[in-house]
């Protein structure tokens with residue numbers, strides 16, 4: 088018997104809702120079986136905490152008495168350039184922006200990238216103030232030409248994260264086949280398969296638990312860095328037609344979502360600036376997506392475990408950057424990745440991750456608690472993501 | 483009698499000599515190996531405490547230098563800032579001595595300073611600014 092979002096929300100309001108995390112549900116289904124569990128369980132929570140480069144913040148900065156048009160001028164925050172090609176007071180600061188004059192990759196040395204847009208965002212969310220410097224050409228209605236002032240979220244009318252691409256449904260496992268170390272967005276890779284990096288929460292990852300986007304669509308409310316955020320749009324590079332396993336999950340990077348949420352509701356506990364040596368600055372964000380258990384098929388999807396999820400091993404010395412060399416280095420399961428080593432070309436390769444499973448778990452538990460306490464209601468999406476399988480035919 | 487903590491850095495092709503044995507028998511110094519990470523054919527590191535008279539120690543160091551071994555004072559200490567650590571495990575495959583290790587049930591990453599040979603790998607690989615160096619003024 089299918090359950091509706093309204094029925095689930097009624098149970099949340101009355102405090103009778105039954106929620107498990109995507110980890111806990113595995114045991115529940117094993118004990119009770121799908122038929123029994125689908126009647127019992129209303130919501131399964133997912134979580135992830137991971138670097139997501141396609142992130143940034145729209146800020147609308149309150150005008151001073153003498154007004155200024157930043158649009159068409161320039162703005163920096165703590166020296167980090169923001170995009171000012173919008174209206175008079177709107178700017179966008181991207182997570183990966185870095186100050187002019189930052190020592191980058193030079194003289195054969197990998198840059199450290201200690202400070203950038205992500206750090207500005209983290210400081211603002213943490214309640215700190217940053218130095219705004221603005222320049223404009225001045226107009227009759229916006230006469231001010233320069234502005235220098237420390238500002239925090241209180242000095243803004245609006246501040247929201249708008250991340251064009253988050254929550255990649257699966258990701259590459261990066262290795263290095265060459266004979267020198269390389270510095271990539273997938274970390275420092277030692278020569279000759281010296282190590283491998285992966286970046287997904289696997290069985291807790293939001294889109295891997297709803298592989299056909301049956302319940303996650305445009306307008307879905309999510310936990311976003313401590314705030315109630317929303318899926319605003321399919322994420323950039325969203326690719327629903329990636330090859331899939333029999334359980335419906337993609338074997339390569341596939342779906343993505345664009346997320347939006349109010350920075351004032353966020354907490355620095357759930358959002359962290361990161362520095363990749365030799366690569367750059369980016370932002371790690373916490374996202375938790377609640378999955379309504381509307382039928383048996385979706386319950387099967389959320390019961391997926393790390394041993395049933397596979398990721399492709401990709402060489403980042405030749406194949407990724409230049410599109411040449413060995414393309415297929417095989418597939419590994421998340422269970423193997425999380426064990427600490429995988430086998431590639433008959434070699435034992437130690438693994439590490441940038442996505443924090445500990446924090447993914449914390450996100451899923453936190454969202455579970457919010458729902459149990461009646462503080463988080465589910466939404467019916469307003470439009471499906473491209474490639475969504477919404478009818479009965481879903482695997 | 484003087485005690486000093488040093489880091490020996492062995493180049494990839496150090497001659498095959500029983501270095502520790504020679505230090506003790508030929509130079510009369512006490513050698514206490516605190517940590518070592520030595521793989522044949524690769525650069526190696528050893529953290530040792532040398533004890534002896536000033537002159538013995540300096541002769542011992544001359545001997546090491548003649549072999550191409552770099553000697554540096556152990557002046558720095560690595561710290562793991564637990565409140566900044568996310569347990570992501572990015573540092574784990576780069577730590578040569580498992581001073582940084584993860585419990586794969588709780589996904590908590592722990593740091594054992596006893597095992598740390600101050601190789602700085604984790605400073606380069608931790609993206610969350612959770613590892614730091616502390617100068618020691620001993």
Ligand code: SF4
Pocket residue numbers: 560576577578579580581582597598599600601602603604605
């Ligand atoms: S410096 Fe860091 S990587 Fe090197 S041994 Fe110490 S803890 Fe491990």
Ligand code: SF4
Pocket residue numbers: 562566567568569570571572573574582591607608609610611612613
């Ligand atoms: S890389 Fe940094 S944040 Fe990640 S586990 Fe190691 S110390 Fe903690």
